[in-house]
Amino acid sequence: MTLTQQIITVVLCMLGTMFTRFFPFLIFTEKKPTPPYIQYLGQALPAAIFGMLVIYCVKNVDFLANPHGAPELIAMAVTTGLHLWRRQMLVSIAGGTLCYMYLVQAVFR
Template structure:
């Protein structure tokens, strides 16, 4: 098998593993959707994961040498929150925040 074959096999295995990790909980937990633990996780886990991701993002990606330290990350995060409150669409919110952050990074908007 040549290099292209190995790459194709790797992509196929990675795709199958990713798909399986997304589908298996739905298959095995389908009968337990009324369980209080599942309802609790469904209610609070997404917000907890987003808070963790936002914290890591601010620590790792924000520019803390600006006049207002971390302003690029905070502004992008604030835009995500505002768009999500306005439209209630996670994909749109994340896309808007990413576009805002990348625009600030690529144009040097906050660096003066």
């Protein structure tokens, strides 16, 4: 990529990000109430997205071959336990990721 192409790419990514951040505030102003369907999506989508992430993370795990998915299952248990204990998403995600990386690199070689 040339420098001009890189600048154009960065600017387009920036504009796309800004558009997706600002557009809801332009559509749903304080004057009009937010439609019930949009409120429902705001409540349902976070759980659905996390469910899809869990499925994506374990889709290629071979539970019949050694180590039988143990690092993934242990890391998910640690993530769940941390979240139930602390109720802080960053702590849960970081703790589960560190646990998984430790298990894969040091324990289940």
